[in-house]
Amino acid sequence: MTLTPIHPEGWAPALGYANGMLAPDGTLHVAGQIGWDASKRFVADDFVGQMRQALANVVAVVEAAGGSATDVARLTWFVTDKYAYLAAQRAVGEAYREVFGRHFPAMSMLVVSELVEDRALVEIEATAHVG
Template sequence: MTHRIVQPEGWLPAKGYANGVLTRDGTLHIGGQIGWDGDQRFVANDFVGQMRQALRNIADIVEAAGGQVSDVTRLTWFVTDKRDYLARQAEVGAAYREVFGKHFPAMSMVVVAGLVEDDALVEIEATAHLS
C-alpha cells in the first residue's frame, strides 16, 4: 500500500473524504478542518473559537499519524470574513499559539464566499512531513 488513512481514535468517520492520508515517504496530507469536534459538533460560533478547534483537529490528526505540530510544513486557510479575521488579530495570534506554539509553517489565506458546512467560518488544510 502506498498510503495509510489517518483517523483520530474516537472521531466520527469522515463522509466522502479522509481527515488524513499518510504516504509512504512520510508526507501527511490533512483535509480541510473546520471548527467542529470529533463528534462533528461546532464548539463555537465565532471565528477565533472555530479557528482554535480547526487547529486542534489538525494537531490531533498529526499526532494520530505519529507526529507533532512542529512537523506541519504548510497551512492553507479558507475564511468567510476577512474583516473579522483582521479585526481580531491579537485573539487569532493567542489562539494559534495555544495549539501551535511558536511554530509557523508556510501559510496561505483565501477569502471565500462560503464553506460546505453553513455554520463554518474557517476551514484549514495542512501538510506535514513525518520522519
C-alpha cells in the same frame, strides 16, 4: 505507492473523504478541518473559537499519524470573512500559539464566499512530514 488513511481515534466517521492521507515517505496531507469537535459538533460560533478548534483538529490528525505540530510544513486557511479575521488579530495570535506554540509553517489564506458546512467560518488544511 500505497497511501494510509489517517483518522484520529474517537472521531466520528469521515464520510466521502479521509481526514489525512499518509505517504510512505512520511508526507501527510491533512484534509480541511473546521471548528467542530470529534463528534462533528461546532464548539463556537465566533471566528477565533472555530479557528482554534480547526487548528486543534489539524494537530489531532498529525498526532494520529505519529507526528506533532512542529511537523506541519504548510497551512492553507479558507475564511468566509476577511474582516472578522482582521478585527481579531490579537486573539487569533493567542489562539494560534495555544495550539501551535511558536511554530510558524508556510501559510496561505484565501477568502471564500462560503464553506460546505453552513456554520463554518474557517477551514484549515495542512501538509506535514512525520516519521
